[in-house]
Amino acid sequence: MKILAFDTCFDGCSVCVAELRDNSVVALSSRMERFETGHAERLIPMIGETMEEARVAFGDLDRIAVTVGPGTFTGTRIGIAAARSLALATSAPTVGVSSLAVMAEVAGRTIDAEMLAVVTDARRGEVYAQLFSGRGGRNAYSEPLLLPIDDAARLGGRGAIVFVGSGAAAVAEAAVRHGRAARAALPDLLPDAVALASIAAGLEASDAPLAPFYLRPPDAKPQDKAIARV
Template sequence: MNILAFDTCFDACSVCVAQQRAGAVVELASTIEFFETGHAERLVPMIGEAMHAAGMAFESLDRITVTVGPGTFTGTRIGIAAARGLALATQTPVAGASSLAVMAEVAVRRLGMGVPGELLAVAVDARRGEVYVQLFGTGGLDARSPPLLLAVEDAAGLGGSALLVLVGSGAAAVAAAAQSMGRAARAELAALLPDACALAAMAPAIAPSEGALGPLYLRPPDAKPQAGKAIARVAQ
């Protein structure tokens, strides 16, 4: 299986071209750039560069995989639009994954997990005293909850009394709230972001989308159409 994976959900843009060989996913080429804006300008060139470096033609792809959120509204839309366009042009199945699941996969690779009674929680600062949060067991493919938008205090109670290992930009706040409740919790990897290489490794286990791939938004957009601003029509 030839795989193209990419992520644009937060403050980075990453692309990975990989190949599944005898049950293992082998990375052929990858790139990542860090920025708050500029995903629209860089994503397609980065995909082209990675495909060229891997020596792979777009017609050879068997799976396109992209993060679908939660994340920034603009970044998430850019990634999904690119995935849908490439899938349509190449007739390649496309699959989506939670950005938090990809972060969990990265975290497990860096930290090592699997202690009995231990849960991994990816917590990303969503501002307003809230976090995007999702619970996992042994990695990104072992979700123990759906992606959620919760107040920090509510996130601290997820998973009952299990030891909580938190990663992401919201990890410290949730860990502090959990500890104030008497729960064992620790925060790690505050700068963690999704990485397309982890997404590529997950790709063979993610079912392709049966319909049009859509974004996972956990909060409505801040920008809303103005009400009552229409100019009255001149009477004839």
């Protein structure tokens, strides 16, 4: 099985071409770049470069995997639109995965913890949060949530916990104030397409259209009144 996986949910872009061999996912080529804007301009060239380096043709793909959120509205839409287009062009089925699960998969490979929570800054004193076992993103204890920092600090009860992601420092500080054994790690953590491919290989693919997973309505709203023409 050959998999094309990519993420554009947060402040970066990650692409991987991987192959399932004897129940192990092997990355044939991968790239990750960090930036706050420019996902639309960079994603397709990165996919082309990664496919070329992996020496895999688009017609050989068996699966396309993408993160479906939570994340920025623009970034999430860009990734899903690209996955839909490529699926239409190649007839490869798609798999959508939580961006937080992918981040937990990355963190679980480097952090020794019984309980792990991915918490990314959603601004307005809130974080996108999801609770996992320390083994990674395939062992979720909660759904992805949008929570105030104090509520995120209470995820999983009062047991020891490690918070990872851009909101980790603030949430861990709040947890310690509540008397909890907590620490922050990996503040620069982003979804990695290599981890995404690893998760996607074990999921059922679907021909159904991918849909973005948003935890907050968009800031931009349609106007209530029509603007009069001059």
